[in-house]
Amino acid sequence: MTDRVRGVRPEDVPTVVALVHELAEYEREPQSCTLTDAQLAAALFGPAPALFGHVAEVVGPDGRAEIAGVALWFLNFSTWRGLHGVYLEDLYVRPNRRGRGLGRALLATLAGVCAERGYARLEWSVLDWNEPSIRFYRAIGAVPMDEWTTFRLDGDALDALAKES
Numbered sequence: 001m002t003d004r005v006r007g008v009r010p011e012d013v014p015t016v017v018a019l020v021h022e023l024a025e026y027e028r029e030p031q032s033c034t035l036t037d038a039q040l041a042a043a044l045f046g047p048a049p050a051l052f053g054h055v056a057e058v059v060g061p062d063g064r065a066e067i068a069g070v071a072l073w074f075l076n077f078s079t080w081r082g083l084h085g086v087y088l089e090d091l092y093v094r095p096n097r098r099g100r101g102l103g104r105a106l107l108a109t110l111a112g113v114c115a116e117r118g119y120a121r122l123e124w125s126v127l128d129w130n131e132p133s134i135r136f137y138r139a140i141g142a143v144p145m146d147e148w149t150t151f152r153l154d155g156d157a158l159d160a161l162a163k164e165s
Contacts, residue, residue: 003100004065005109008053012067013041016053019070023092027127050074054109056093056102069093071106081120086110088124104140125150 008016017037024033043051056069072090077083088110093102107122114122123145126133134144153161 003058005054005056005105008044008055010045012055013037015067016070019092023090054106056106058097068097069102078120083120085119085121086114
């Protein structure tokens with residue numbers, strides 16, 4: 001059997017949470033990642049899921065599969081194009097499984113979702129210092145949106161602004 005990509009299943013949640021924590025470690029922010037199994041299960045499989053996911057599996061000669069990577073995503077919307085798109089929140093492949101094409105397979109799966117559903121785009125963010133990922137993204141034809149700056153409102157600033165509503 002060969003490596004494969006499939007949708008996240010409820011029984012995958014603990015492994016996916018572990019992968020997200022590994023990603024936070026890789027991104028030098030382990031203290032910021034507080035995701036729990038219960039939170040991810042509710043987001044993916046609750047009554048109105050707004051988060052979706054795929055896992056990349058490495059399948060051994062015995063047919064047993066090991067989850068080696070994950071893509072977690074949600075829908076966004078282009079008001080200019082009048083179409084939905086996919087925002088890739090997390091893409092991560094365990095270091096010992098990189099170089100097998102799993103990251104590319106996960107992105108190809110999401111591109112397929114976009115094509116199948118008529119979505120306008122697939123987009124994501126990458127840390128400026130993450131040169132290996134940037135090289136990979138450029139190699140598959142992705143272009144940086146250099147003229148855009150991401151802003152975030154959270155914590156005390158979010159709370160303060162919310163009090164104005």
